[in-house]
Amino acid sequence: MKLDLPKITASELQRLLSDGKITSLDLVRQYHDQILKHNDRLKAMISISPLPHLEKIAAKLDDERRRGVVRGGMHGIPFVVKDAMDTSSEFQLESTNGGWAFVGSQPRETATVVRMAVDAGLILMGKANLSQYGNWKASGMSGGWSARGGQTQSAYVRGGVVDDGIYGHSNPSGSSTGSAVAISAGFAPLSIGADFNGSLTNPATRAALFTIRTTPGIVSEHRGFPFSKNRDSVGPMAKTTDDLVKLLNVIVDLSHPEVPDQGYNTSFSRDWKDISFATIDPHHWHLPEAVQKPQPGALDQIIRETLAAYKKIASLAKRVVGPVDLISDETLDESMDDVLTTIKNDFSTLFEAYTGGLNSPKVKTLAGLINFNKQHREIELPDCSPKQDKLIQSLEDANSLTDAEYDRLDVKATVSAADDAIDKMLREHGVDVIIGPADSRLPDVVALASKLCALSVN
Template sequence: MNARVAHYARLASISADTVEGLSIEQIESGLRSGAFTCQQLISAYTARIEAYDQQGPMLNAIINMNENAKAEAAELDKKQRSGAALGAAHCVPVVVKDVINTDDMPTTNGSELFKNWIPDSNATVINRLEEQGAIVLAKTNLDDFAAAVYGISSLKSAMKNPYDLTRTVGGSSGGSAAAIAAQYAPLAIGTDTGGSLRIPAALTGVVTIRPTMGLVSAHGIFPRALTQDTAGPLAATVKDAATGLDFIAGYDPADPVTARSVGKIPAEGYASFAKGGRLDGVKIGLVTGGLAIWGDQPKGPVVALLRKAAEDIEALGGEVVEIAGPPKSLLGGSSVITFESARDVNKFLAEQGGNVPVTTFRGLYDSGKYSPYAKESYDREIKIDPDALNNNVDYQRSLAMRTALQDWTLDTMAKNGFAAIAYPSSAQLADLIGKEQAGLFSRWSENTGFPAISVPMGYAKSKTGTYMPANIEFLGRAFDEPAIIHIASAYENSTKKRVEPALPEIATLATP
């Protein structure tokens, strides 16, 4: 029994304070040893959300709580007492981005239009989690329909950064990232089409993995562009993020793209590669600028942290070689979100049954029930004829550019012997709420479909004097998640850069 679990064994019960810092492994160990029950664990995390989300710092990371969570926990406790086999995710509390369908609670997509909509069926990732015993504790806030990266929804307004309540969490998976930073759960599931996992992870100092396209099913998730959309885990550590990937990865007949993953998933699981250790013989390319749409800041505080991270990697035996990033024409011309959005939303809505609030992208657009930030995207996307993409020269050019970017990346890695390429997920710290975040380096992974892991690399002083987190991102070849998980874990374990945000004591927030 490890020290933390032994500590819980001496407690009358687990609490909203004592769940702080618990890993998935520690949760599983504590449950199986009898240090606490599933009901006690779920009650503790629920109390923590109640303490921090709508009172005290009012992080606004959560849209809806799962009212059945405690009953589900009671059933899992009953199952454990009976001696039945327990799932790999037994009683793991998970918070889920609210574009992921759940058939027992609303999936709002962050919009008033879908506020009360309960889908007929779960997304595949939800079924996978629940089949393994996980409990969906809550649905998290997000930019409307995942169509922006401001960290603001029209339904629940702005999410707040736990490190500085005046600053953004980014988007669109901002609620999921903030929930992990504030330790509402050990695991969150978000989505990423154009940086929506890695941007908020970097701005809130948590770990995320954007998987290879085809590793995780997109079935039952409101789409942005299906050739770039993927779900992925967020967690406080590389091992917990890798464990989350183990829970949700694999072939799904409802999403034929996942057939690419057959034979590519390691039998020992992704978490087994999060074992720390050295990086002897591992060569990594380092890109410090030229990737952001705007606001690179090559001499800013984030790049200074990146160079220190490179030194730390070399201290582990790795070799870091600074290189230039891809030609801007490839990086900038290979996104297909604008082209695919209307087509993929139409298909998704047509599959949702009779109770869906609107049935077409045009109906969604005309409703106007989304934030002005999402409108910036939708105003572009409504101009695209979704039925004429085969004849859309600009779309076909972007697809060709994607292939060229993939080839450029693989060729660069092969010529230099790189196991991964590293860069900051964002070259600038979290900006003030409502500002357009500058310095985002997130396009390389989504425009190639290659996997990336974003992990904390330290903190820098903002213009207002608060210390804000920054992340390093490691990009790998398709289905080479084990390699980048190993690199990120070795770096994380040796540097221990992550520091939890200084939230107020829960006792001081208690309502009289």
């Protein structure tokens, strides 16, 4: 059976598998062929699993199914994972986070989230390209670009990325870029990415997908490339909310106190009339011209369609209020600067802890990484992305804060976005959800709030 890979969902595939109309062996062959056919242009995948390896895993899972052993609702379904997640040698894939310094590094452990997925019967098709080091290499770096993977292209944009800003309308956004493009291009029906401030929600929105930036900690970040000490989030992407929840339930830590005992599909409401919403003003909440150059009619269309979505939701929901005043630009700027100060304080130490889990690291310290990039300037610092100022600033500011200074900045930023913004709006207006354009600074607010999650819908 020939499948329409860009359209078919994981749940539809599972029904075909259960009915015996297709096998996982068929799936990996079709998805692998799709990757080889289109990835040279899209550059969504940075490492592709060898077909014989995939066929061996798929055949084993098919045999289990024939014997009546089905590991769960995702048994035999292909997925991809952001190249920020380590995989050990058994997967026959590199783990580089987009940098040449990590080629051949051989992680000793596989990231917990990947291990949980494959133990549940999912099949890893490969690693997805990304904004290098989670967009913590250089200011002004294009979304979805890495030295090793090149510039990821949207499956929906003719002509590819042009010079319209680092998150311009032609850009697939980042940093979990390949995780989104891979699904929209039919390389897999599911993916896993990671997020600090929009790295899941923005690429998913531009690829017409669903994602959730989970509350930090409910999905393990173990053996993921580090970005921050307490604000990193790992989450799924999918074409439907049903698939999104099913994959989330596979990778979530069910022992976490904030996770429902039986997972998320047992507790969410399917009735719009149960939910109240607050909206934010799309005339104000959009990306600044510094990162997204204006295109004729584009912003007007975004505003118009956002307001139309609000109107549609108002006809379905229990109640809709707004627009509400969530947080001032000045407070948001100040709080983000505070958090970035803590990240620069932590990054060098987190980096060394990460490289300590590699069998054959070319670099072990942040200083070593910076020097490697200088020594390999032609591939790591090309004309299209010649800077590494974020790495340099992180080295200069490493461990520069006292514990008291660190706590003050961290708590102040969290309170500004959680207690004084999101929680305040939910409480004052008696609503359950705050909605607004993903292509805005709303993901910054969620990142600062830390304890909360964000859902991106297509």
